[in-house]
Amino acid sequence: MIRFWNYDREYKKINKIILKNIHKTILAGNIFFGKQLENFEKAFTKKYKAKYGIAVGSGTDALLIALKSLKLKPGDEVITAANTAIPTISAIINAGGKPKLVDVGDDYLIDIKKIKKEITSKTKVIIPVHLYGQMCDMNEIKKIAKKNKIKIVEDCAQSQGAKYKGKYSGTIGQLGCFSFYPTKILGSYGDGGFILTDDFNLYKKIKRIRFYGIETIEKNKYLNKYYANENGINSRLDEIQATILNFKLKKVDNYINKRRILAKRYLSKLSKTNLGLPFENVNCKHVYHLFTLNHKKAKTIKKMLLKLKIHTRTIYPYPIQKMKAYRSIIKNKRNLKTSEIKAKEIFSLPLYPEMKISEVDKVCYNLKKILVKI
Numbered sequence: 001m002i003r004f005w006n007y008d009r010e011y012k013k014i015n016k017i018i019l020k021n022i023h024k025t026i027l028a029g030n031i032f033f034g035k036q037l038e039n040f041e042k043a044f045t046k047k048y049k050a051k052y053g054i055a056v057g058s059g060t061d062a063l064l065i066a067l068k069s070l071k072l073k074p075g076d077e078v079i080t081a082a083n084t085a086i087p088t089i090s091a092i093i094n095a096g097g098k099p100k101l102v103d104v105g106d107d108y109l110i111d112i113k114k115i116k117k118e119i120t121s122k123t124k125v126i127i128p129v130h131l132y133g134q135m136c137d138m139n140e141i142k143k144i145a146k147k148n149k150i151k152i153v154e155d156c157a158q159s160q161g162a163k164y165k166g167k168y169s170g171t172i173g174q175l176g177c178f179s180f181y182p183t184k185i186l187g188s189y190g191d192g193g194f195i196l197t198d199d200f201n202l203y204k205k206i207k208r209i210r211f212y213g214i215e216t217i218e219k220n221k222y223l224n225k226y227y228a229n230e231n232g233i234n235s236r237l238d239e240i241q242a243t244i245l246n247f248k249l250k251k252v253d254n255y256i257n258k259r260r261i262l263a264k265r266y267l268s269k270l271s272k273t274n275l276g277l278p279f280e281n282v283n284c285k286h287v288y289h290l291f292t293l294n295h296k297k298a299k300t301i302k303k304m305l306l307k308l309k310i311h312t313r314t315i316y317p318y319p320i321q322k323m324k325a326y327r328s329i330i331k332n333k334r335n336l337k338t339s340e341i342k343a344k345e346i347f348s349l350p351l352y353p354e355m356k357i358s359e360v361d362k363v364c365y366n367l368k369k370i371l372v373k374i
């Protein structure tokens with residue numbers, strides 16, 4: 001069987017050191033806000049060349065807190081891609097904003113040409129979603145944002161370590177939001193998230209919001225007292241997850257290299273087929289969080305692969321405007337057709353750092369046999 005994702009292979013290799021480190025962390029006496037968190041925040045921020053970094057409880061919280069820090073007012077609109085993950089949208093709504101969707105291009109990323117049409121006087125933020133591991137065209141997005149005085153919050157949940165014109169994902173907009181959900185580029189063994197920013201005021205505010213609104217940076221008589229300076233939430237990255245992430249962060253470039261090697265193998269083995277293969281845009285470094293392709297008969301292909309014990313997934317099977325929770329608030333459905341077509345035709349093949357080249361070859365061999373039959 002070739003599973004879509006398999007974290008036990010990694011865990012078998014690193015469990016001794018991980019468990020030893022966790023044991024030490026627990027004995028060190030802090031379950032929250034200890035040395036592990038402090039070290040992780042410093043290391044992640046330095047690695048990705050930002051000024052400030054705050055760890056939070058999940059990628060969803062990272063987006064929610066980032067948007068809260070921008071103080072959305074009722075009716076403020078936030079633009080994002082129609083094919084994004086649910087949490088991008090729930091964060092917008094839970095921060096008090098109104099999602100405005102834009103269609104996607106052949107690279108599955110927000111279609112730059114279609115953004116302008118959705119901008120109104122109420123547009124406050126744009127969230128480019130660097131889906132599947134590749135960054136959006138940030139130069140163009142920056143131009144649009146500057147001209148219309150809107151902020152950029154990058155959704156980097158799937159793009160940690162990806163680059164656009166040499167810049168890391170999460171460092172081009174005002175805020176960059178990451179997820180450490182276990183399948184992600186840097187996966188914890190639980191939930192976790194992160195926010196990068198170069199703006200000291202946003203940094204201060206975000207630190208308050210993640211911890212009940214309590215001031216933990218700025219010197220005043222309430223510093224670190226159980227006193228809320230503003231209304232916050234609880235979104236902490238605990239010491240155990242921080243311990244795991246500290247260890248794995250040192251290996252993350254290696255994980256990305258392995259993903260790129262496996263993706264290259266898929267691309268070469270499948271090049272002469274009629275599958276729509278993923279591609280790396282000019283100026284971009286793709287980290288292949290997912291290897292997503294498209295075919296008119298995607299459903300049949302997936303079923304046939306499953307019979308051969310090869311697991312695939314469709315990420316995501318419904319664009320946002322098609323979901324019950326959101327369809328009534330999305331008014332421009334007619335402009336989102338590509339996202340609907342793509343949702344029906346996409347599927348992702350197994351790809352994770354511990355996967356073997358021989359397994360990629362097996363997937364390709366079987367996939368090509370299926371393509372001849374259908």
Ligand SMILES: Cc1ncc(COP(=O)(O)O)c(C=O)c1O
Pocket residue numbers: 058059060061084085087088129131155157158178179180181191192193
């Ligand atoms: C594009 C995108 N945004 C946000 C999230 C939310 O991250 P988390 O699952 O850590 O809350 C995810 C993860 O599923 C994602 O893929």
